[in-house]
Every structure is written in structure tokens, then in C-alpha cells.
Amino acid sequence: MNKNIPYPSDSAIVQFLRGEGELKKRHAEREEVKKGILRVGSSGCVINSNEVVGADPHETLARFLGYQLPTTASQAYFDGGLDNESMWDVNIRASGADFLSEEEIPVKYQLEDGTLITGRPDLVVGHFDDAKVFTPKHIYELKSAQATKSAASKLLIGHADHKHVIQAATYAMFLNCPASVVYTVNVSGVIGNGGRNDFFAQRDAGRKTVPFGKAEYPVSWVDGTLFFKEQGEDLETAVTQEGILDFYRGIVQMAKTKDLSLLRGSRRDIFGDMIKYYDPNDYKTFNLCCDNTLPFDEWLKIVKFVCSQDKVIKFEKKGADKHFTVYKPDFFFDESRYYAEPQIVETFASLEAAREFLLQEMT
Numbered sequence: 534m535n536k537n538i539p540y541p542s543d544s545a546i547v548q549f550l551r552g553e554g555e556l557k558k559r560h561a562e563r564e565e566v567k568k569g570i571l572r573v574g575s576s577g578c579v580i581n582s583n584e585v586v587g588a589d590p591h592e593t594l595a596r597f598l599g600y601q602l603p604t605t606a607s608q609a610y611f612d613g614g615l616d617n618e619s620m621w622d623v624n625i626r627a628s629g630a631d632f633l634s635e636e637e638i639p640v641k642y643q644l645e646d647g648t649l650i651t652g653r654p655d656l657v658v659g660h661f662d663d664a665k666v667f668t669p670k671h672i673y674e675l676k677s678a679q680a681t682k683s684a685a686s687k688l689l690i691g692h693a694d695h696k697h698v699i700q701a702a703t704y705a706m707f708l709n710c711p712a713s714v715v716y717t718v719n720v721s722g723v724i725g726n727g728g729r730n731d732f733f734a735q736r737d738a739g740r741k742t743v744p745f746g747k748a749e750y751p752v753s754w755v756d757g758t759l760f761f762k763e764q765g766e767d768l769e770t771a772v773t774q775e776g777i778l779d780f781y782r783g784i785v786q787m788a789k790t791k792d793l794s795l796l797r798g799s800r801r802d803i804f805g806d807m808i809k810y811y812d813p814n815d816y817k818t819f820n821l822c823c824d825n826t827l828p829f830d831e832w833l834k835i836v837k838f839v840c841s842q843d844k845v846i847k848f849e850k851k852g853a854d855k856h857f858t859v860y861k862p863d864f865f866f867d868e869s870r871y872y873a874e875p876q877i878v879e880t881f882a883s884l885e886a887a888r889e890f891l892l893q894e895m896t
Contacts, residue, residue, distance in 0.1 A: 546871050568599035571781050573640055573652025576703040577696075578776040584799035585780055586772065587699040591798075592819035594787050598833070600840040602819055617677045617717045618655055625656065632658045633667055640707045644778070648785050654704045672712035674701035681722035684743045688718045691764035693750040695803040699772060702752045702759050706774050714750045714761075721745060759803075771805035791829035821846040821857065821884060822891060838895040844878055846887045856880050857887035 575596060577587030595601070618634070625632055633656075640652040655675040660668050676697055678684040686692045697714045705712035723742055752761040759772035783796040798814045801807055814820065822839045825832060839845075844861050859878040864871060881887040 544868060546866070546869070550866075550871070564599070564601070567651075569597065569648070571597060571644075571648060571650040571784060573650060573654075573700060573703050573707070576700050576777060577780040578699055578772040579779040579783060579796065580771045580776060580799065580801065580805055583783070583794075583796050584801060585783075585796050586799050586801060586803055587696050587780070589798050589817050589819060590780070590784065590787070590796035591793065591823070591825045592817070594784050594793075595819065595823070595836050595840070597784055597788060598836075600836050602822070602840060602845055617719075618675050620717070621656055621673065621675055621715075625658065630658050631661050631667070632656055633669075638667070638669070638708075640704060642707050644782060644785065646785060648781070650707075650781055652704060652707070654708070657708070657710075659710075669708050669710040672701065672704045672708060672710060674704065674712060674714045676714060676716050678716045678718045679720050681720060681724065681743055684716075684718040684720050684722075685724050687716045688743065688746050688748045689724075689739060690737060691748070693748075693761070693763065698750065698752060698759075698761050698770075698803060699777070701750075702754070702761070702772065703777055705752055705754060706777065712752050714752070716748045716750075718743065718746050718748070768804070770803045771801075772803060793825050793827075793829055793832060815848050818845050818847060821848060822888070824888065835892065835895070838892065842894070844891060846884070846891060848884075856882055857884050859887055859891055 571593075575588040575593040577585045577590060577593065579585055592602075622634060635653040635655070638654060638657050640650075640654060642650040644650065654672050656673040657669045657671070658673065659670045662668070674697060676694070678687050683694075687694070693714055693716075701712040701714045721743055724740070750761055750763060752759060753767075754760070754774065757774045759770045759774075760767055761770065762768065780796070787793060787795050798817065798820070800812050800814065822845055823832060823836050827835070844859050847858050847860055849856055849858055858880045861876040861878055863874055863876045865874040879887075879890055881890065
């Protein structure tokens with residue numbers, strides 16, 4: 534055989550990007566009709582009067598009003614873990630189990646004032662009866678861990694992300710069935726050895742590298758209080774069903790009263806204990822960009838501007854060095870490669886300077 538076959542006349546990556554652009558367009562259209570609707574994917578819980586663990590209340594408020602930070606379709610792919618969900622779909626289907634996912638089993642709950650809370654669980658295993666009525670038995674909230682530290686924490690150390698635990702628990706509450714957060718680790722890398730920026734070391738993980746694998750964290754409700762299992766240990770949390778509903782009620786009230794102080798991000802963890810060594814609020818990109826200490830109307834003006842342009846502020850710390858970097862989410866692309874490559878626009882010693890730079894084009 535002696536055939537002449539030319540190079541392809543089109544590009545697989547370009548074709549992928551066309552589809553990605555179309556999905557981004559559809560996502561924007563869906564988001565437009567969701568204004569004034571709360572999401573299970575942005576779930577939190579009020580503890581200690583007005584402190585919130587889980588989703589950030591001000592970012593959730595902005596999304597409720599129809600605004601999101603600038604991103605890209607590929608970043609949404611990464612964050613959403615669509616490849617991970619597809620893999621689970623194939624394997625659970627092969628196991629012979631009955632299940633529904635995403636749009637097939639929508640969740641809807643109505644607050645006292647009529648505001649809707651909606652969601653689409655990743656995968657729900659259950660049973661179809663003879664009349665094809667589906668009874669849910671187990672919710673799988675599927676997450677990807679694609680950074681070495683995150684993967685080691687979830688797979689080897691046994692620490693789930695508490696935002697994910699609250700999200701799974703919210704689905705369990707609304708669907709009235711058990712749930713688990715399930716992580717898929719598809720990254721392999723060397724674990725830090727206890728340096729100043731390492732939250733844990735190789736000795737804590739019991740090995741030098743992160744393997745591929747999966748980790749499951751089941752959640753349970755007992756008399757309205759959330760429990761979940763880490764490394765087989767049953768842990769009681771400070772999260773309650775009423776606290777989750779109070780979080781959603783608080784978002785609605787902030788929008789109605791224009792009072793941004795009704796809820797605030799907590800420095801406590803899911804157990805109600807103070808987080809040591811760092812304040813998680815320092816790392817919340819939305820609040821770095823949009824100062825929630827401002828009057829509501831001024832804050833909303835900034836939110837609208839920030840969510841209409843293509844740059845964000847990130848807090849970065851290396852040892853004693855702290856700075857605020859303005860990034861532009863971006864990707865490198867040529868005829869054969871396509872990968873995330875955020876562009877550093879400018880770095881500042883203070884948050885005030887970074888905000889001033891970000892907002893300089895706002896009219």
C-alpha cells in the first residue's frame with residue numbers, strides 16, 4: 534500500500550473552540566433567565582447571628598442580581614468538572630444502576646416570599662418502579678481535584694472542602710435522601726515538605742506524591758443538624774437546615790433592603806471553630822474586586838463594571854511577602870496547542886491601589 538494522505542484541512546482544537554463558544558452563549562442565555570433565582574450551587578449557612586460558612590454571601594447576592602466575575606468557557610469547563618461527570622455517567626451506567634443527572638432531576642424549593650431556590654444535582658442513583666416513577670436513593674455531588682495540594686488534602690489527608698459539603702447537604706435536604714461529596718483526583722505531583730507555604734507535608738500525607746484516585750465524604754442530617762464523615766469518623770457540624778434557609782432568606786433581604794451588612798463571610802469553619810493561620814476572606818476574588826463595605830448602590834455600580842470587563846484581583850502570599858495582582862484570564866492558542874495562561878497585568882502592595890487600577894476605566 535502506498536497512499537498519499539494530506540494533513541487535516543481543519544483543526545480539532547478549532548472545532549472544540551467553536552463548540553465551546555456555543556456552550557458559553559447558551560450558558561449566558563440560561564443565566565439571564567435565572568435573575569432573581571437562588572442556586573443550590575451557591576449554598577451557605579448562617580451561624581452566630583450573621584456569619585456565613587460556605588458560599589460567600591456578597592458574591593451570591595451579585596449572582597442573584599444577575600452578575601458574575603469575568604471568566605472563560607474553558608475555565609468554566611475546568612471548574613465544573615464536566616469531563617469528570619461524563620466519566621461517572623459512563624461507569625454508573627455500566628454498573629446497571631438506575632440514575633438521573635442534572636436537568637433530568639431538577640431541584641426546586643420556594644421560600645416564604647416566593648423566591649425560588651433551584652439546582653441540578655450532578656448524579657442521583659435511585660430506582661424506577663413499574664410506572665417509571667423515579668425514587669432517589671443517593672446523591673453524588675461530583676468534584677475534581679486538579680491541583681496537587683487540593684488533591685493531597687482530599688485524597689490522602691482526608692479533608693473535604695466545606696463549601697462542597699454544604700452543597701451536597703442542601704441537595705440532600707431538598708431531595709430528602711442521602712448524599713456524598715465524591716472527589717476524583719486526576720493529577721499526580723510531589724507534595725510539599727513542610728515549607729512556610731505548606732499547610733501539610735509529606736509526613737502528614739504518608740507519601741511523597743499524590744496518586745490518582747477517588748475520595749468520598751458522605752453527609753447526613755440528624756434532627757436538622759449536619760453530620761459528615763471524614764476518614765470514617767462521624768463529625769457533627771454547626772450547619773443546620775434552618776441556617777441554610779436563613780442564608781437564602783438573608784440574600785433576598787440584602788437585595789430588598791440594600792443593606793450589605795446583613796450577612797458576612799465568616800472566619801469560622803463548618804464546625805464553628807475559628808480558622809487558624811489565615812483569613813479565608815482575604816482570598817475571595819469577588820470581594821477583593823468589589824468592596825462590600827461601600828453603600829449598596831455604589832457597590833452595585835462597581836459590581837456591574839467589574840463583571841462587564843475581563844480582569845480580576847488576586848491576593849497572593851509567599852512567606853512574609855503579600856501583594857495584590859490584577860490578572861486577565863486568558864489562554865494560549867496556536868495550531869496545535871491550547872492551554873490556560875492568565876496574564877499578569879499589574880502587581881500592587883495594597884488592595885486599595887489594585888482596586889483603583891481595576892476601576893480606573895469605570896465611568
